[in-house]
Amino acid sequence: MTCGTTQTIEYVPSALDFRVTRATTNTLTFILVDDDGNAVDISLDTVKFSVRDGFGGTEKIPQKENLPGEHTDPENGETQFTIDKTEIDDETNRTTETYWFYEVRRVQPGGEENVFFQGNLIIIPDVGA
Numbered sequence: 529m530t531c532g533t534t535q536t537i538e539y540v541p542s543a544l545d546f547r548v549t550r551a552t553t554n555t556l557t558f559i560l561v562d563d564d565g566n567a568v569d570i571s572l573d574t575v576k577f578s579v580r581d582g583f584g585g586t587e588k589i590p591q592k593e594n595l596p597g598e599h600t601d602p603e604n605g606e607t608q609f610t611i612d613k614t615e616i617d618d619e620t621n622r623t624t625e626t627y628w629f630y631e632v633r634r635v636q637p638g639g640e641e642n643v644f645f646q647g648n649l650i651i652i653p654d655v656g657a
Contacts, residue, residue, distance in 0.1 A: 545648040550626075551617040552654065553610065558632050560605040560644045567605035572596050574635040577609040579628050579649055588628045589615045616651050626651040 548554045560568045560575070573596060579589040592609045599607040618626065632645040 543647045544645055545650060547650040547652050548611060548616060550622060550651050550654050551613050553613045554616075555608055555610045557600065557606060557608045558645060560607070560632075560634060567603070568634070569603050570599055570605055570607060570634060571602040572637050573602075575599065575607045576633045576635065577630065578633070579630045582629055585629070623653050625653070 546556075556577075558575070558577075560570055562568055575594045577592040578587070579591075580586060581588055589611060594607045594609070596602075616626075628649045628651070630645075630647060630649040631643055633641055633643050635641050
């Protein structure tokens with residue numbers, strides 16, 4: 529899936545790879561659902577978006593965190609994160625794909641944490657590269 533503006537991702541907790549174009553700002557909308565496909569109410573939860581160069585690797589984009597009250601539609605499990613174009617632009621490597629690992633994690637008020645999405649964040653070259 530390639531984007532330059534907004535992507536909506538709605539899947540049962542799973543691995544999912546997606547593509548973004550280098551040097552573009554991307555807004556990612558995640559909808560957290562349970563095993564039956566029903567939206568999870570995240571009104572009281574924190575949802576984190578992390579990007580690293582591999583499992584336990586070096587952070588590539590500063591972790592993003594939506595606290596209670598910062599979700600786009602919490603009753604329906606929806607939250608958004610924006611990746612600014614400066615976070616995925618590498619002036620020294622603009623012509624090849626870059627593969628990073630991402631994770632979306634829900635943190636409930638009692639401290640219980642669950643990963644809802646994970647996979648490859650694939651950064652593809654922009655057309656002008």
